[in-house]
Amino acid sequence: xxxxxxxxxxxxxxxxxxxxxxxxxxxxxxxxxxxxxxxxxxxxxxxxxxxxxxxxxxxxxxxxxxxxxxxxxxxxxxxxxxxxxxxxxxxxxxxxxxxxxxxxxxxxxxxxxxxxxxxxxxxxxxxxxxxxxxxxxxxxxxxxxxxxxxxxxxxxxxxxxxxxxxxxxxxxxxxxxxxxxxxxxxxxxxxxxxxxxxx
Amino acid sequence: xxxxxxxxxxxxxxxxxxxxxxxxxxxxxxxxxxxxxxxxxxxxxxxxxxxxxxxxxxxxxxxxxxxxxxxxxxxxxxxxxxxxxxxxxxxxxxxxxxxxxxxxxxxxxxxxxxxxxxxxxxxxxxxxxxxxxxxxxxxxxxxxxxxxxxxxxxxxxxxxxxxxxxxxxxxxxxxxxxxxxxxxxxxxxxxxxxxxxxx
Numbered sequence: 001x002x003x004x005x006x007x008x009x010x011x012x013x014x015x016x017x018x019x020x021x022x023x024x025x026x027x028x029x030x031x032x033x034x035x036x037x038x039x040x041x042x043x044x045x046x047x048x049x050x051x052x053x054x055x056x057x058x059x060x061x062x063x064x065x066x067x068x069x070x071x072x073x074x075x076x077x078x079x080x081x082x083x084x085x086x087x088x089x090x091x092x093x094x095x096x097x098x099x100x101x102x103x104x105x106x107x108x109x110x111x112x113x114x115x116x117x118x119x120x121x122x123x124x125x126x127x128x129x130x131x132x133x134x135x136x137x138x139x140x141x142x143x144x145x146x147x148x149x150x151x152x153x154x155x156x157x158x159x160x161x162x163x164x165x166x167x168x169x170x171x172x173x174x175x176x177x178x179x180x181x182x183x184x185x186x187x188x189x190x191x192x193x194x195x196x197x198x199x
Numbered sequence: 200x201x202x203x204x205x206x207x208x209x210x211x212x213x214x215x216x217x218x219x220x221x222x223x224x225x226x227x228x229x230x231x232x233x234x235x236x237x238x239x240x241x242x243x244x245x246x247x248x249x250x251x252x253x254x255x256x257x258x259x260x261x262x263x264x265x266x267x268x269x270x271x272x273x274x275x276x277x278x279x280x281x282x283x284x285x286x287x288x289x290x291x292x293x294x295x296x297x298x299x300x301x302x303x304x305x306x307x308x309x310x311x312x313x314x315x316x317x318x319x320x321x322x323x324x325x326x327x328x329x330x331x332x333x334x335x336x337x338x339x340x341x342x343x344x345x346x347x348x349x350x351x352x353x354x355x356x357x358x359x360x361x362x363x364x365x366x367x368x369x370x371x372x373x374x375x376x377x378x379x380x381x382x383x384x385x386x387x388x389x390x391x392x393x394x395x396x397x398x
Contacts, residue, residue, distance in 0.1 A: 032319035034233045109318065116315045119308065119374050120231035129375050136372075158388035165385065166361055169368030173335075175318050176328050186364065189357035193396055 017055055019045040024066035028110035033117040038062060064127045067114050070107050071135050075142060078102060082146050092198075093191040095146045099164070100187060102139075103171035112175065139164060149198050159197055166190065216254055218244040223265035227309035232316040237261060263326045266313050269306050270334050274341060277301060281345045291397075292390040294345040298363070299386060302370035311374065338363060348397050358396055365389065 023045035027036040038059050042052045056062040081098060085091050102108070118128040143160055144151055151157045170186065173179045222244035226235040237258050241251045255261040280297060284290050301307070317327040342359055343350055350356045369385065372378045 030319070032315070035319060112315060113318075115371070115375060116231070116311060119312075120229070120234060125375055132375060155388050155391075158385050159392070161381065162365055162385050162389055165368035165372060166365045167368070168371055169364035169366065172314070172367055172371055173364060176314060176324055176331060182360065186357050186361050189354050190361055192354075193358070193392065197392055197395075 016045075016047055016051065018069075020047055020052060020055065020062065021066040021069040024062050025070045025107060025110040028063065028066070028113045029106035033063070033113040036063065036113075060121075060124050060127065063114055063117075064124070064131060067107075067111050068131055068135075071111065074102060074105075074107060075135070075138050078139075078142050079145065082142070085146065092147060092194050093188065095143070096163070096167070096187045096191055096194075098146070099143065099167045100170060100183060103167050104174050104183075108171050109175065112172070136164075147194075147198070156198060159194065163190070163194065215244075215246055215250065217268075219246055219251060219254065219261065220265040220268040223261050224269050224306060224309040227262065227265070227312045228305035232262070232312040235262065235312075259320075259323050259326065262313055262316075263323070263330060266306075266310050267330055267334075270310065273301060273304075273306060274334070274337050277338075277341050278344065281341070284345065291346060291393050292387065294342070295362070295366070295386045295390055295393075297345070298342065298366045299369060299382060302366050303373050303382075307370050308374065311371070335363075346393070346397070355397060358393065362389070362393065 020041060023041050024036065027040055027044065031040075036059070038052065038056075039049070041062060042049050045052075052062075056065060078098060085094055114124070114128055115132065118125040140160060143164060147160065149156050149160065151160070166186075170179070170183050174183065219240060222240050223235065226239055226243065230239075235258070237251065237255075238248070240261060241248050244251075251261075255264060277297060284293055313323070313327055314331065317324040339359060342363060346359065348355050348359065350359070365385075369378070369382045373382065
């Protein structure tokens with residue numbers, strides 16, 4: 001076997017976990033929490049049931065890990081994109097577009113499924129609650145950096161939080177009907193308000 | 200039988216429907232969409248299976264009618280409350296408090312369950328989509344009236360919509376963890392922004 005084709009065990013394991021987690025997010029987005037079974041996940045990921053159960057003994061372990069994994073990957077991408085942003089008013093609108101894109105992706109749909117399922121599942125809520133808080137803090141920090149604002153000024157922190165809650169509300173409005181045109185108008189206007197208020 | 204105790208059939212039917220719809224909203228909020236069965240609803244409402252099936256042949260009929268019924272009742276209450284509001288800055292904050300109360304109630308939880316279930320159920324989406332659009336339009340109209348603003352001015356419409364999307368985002372944030380303290384701070388600040396921007 002040549003050096004190039006010899007894949008270390010650790011790397012194979014990592015790739016398999018990633019396939020399982022990607023398949024879980026896809027299924028949550030496509031079929032919802034109730035329609036996502038561990039059998040479907042192992043089929044889609046092309047991973048044996050035994051290997052899957054070894055890494056994720058129960059459905060709840062799998063869905064929490066999946067949403068965590070994908071959200072973190074997207075959070076990293078968001079932070080990396082910060083450097084490429086332009087300055088001034090266009091920057092604010094650009095950041096809002098990035099945030100909106102983030103939450104109208106299948107990842108938001110998967111997270112929403114998990115979130116709503118956790119409402120009525122105590123065991124799931126115990127895992128999802130802390131995860132959501134951590135994701136929320138990281139997204140807040142990334143947004144402050146992206147908007148390039150100073151949170152020590154009064155009201156800035158609340159405006160950043162309001163922006164993230166607004167974007168989450170817009171994402172929810174987009175889950176059943178395509179709400180893109182309305183969303184663009186609202187974000188155009190919100191960018192102007194933010195520019196005035198954050199000065 | 201005296202005049203007072205004779206209840207007309209039509210009224211009995213209306214009361215029975217109301218019990219079924221109230222029980223459905225309660226169960227959606229408590230147990231989620233998957234955990235709400237027509238059997239549980241008839242038990243909680245104290246209505247026979249036969250009578251229930253006569254009025255609502257399938258679970259989807261029941262859940263859509265329930266969310267519609269309760270949302271409309273609350274919408275009416277909101278409109279009636281408009282007259283009692285004070286003027287000026289306190290009015291804006293008061294309206295935001297009313298909207299936040301509206302969406303952090305069990306009715307929002309029930310609607311959220313329906314909304315998310317409809318994401319992956321075409322038949323349900325066909326009924327929920329138009330209902331949500333109508334509810335959205337009515338809530339928008341009520342909010343314009345409550346805030347006492349002029350939508351013909353540029354940007355006012357977008358800010359009212361942003362306010363409703365913000366409140367929806369805040370409601371979503373409150374579904375797993377109690378988010379009341381953060382929500383109050385954000386709405387305090389949002390009221391100030393609205394006051395400045397809507398002048």
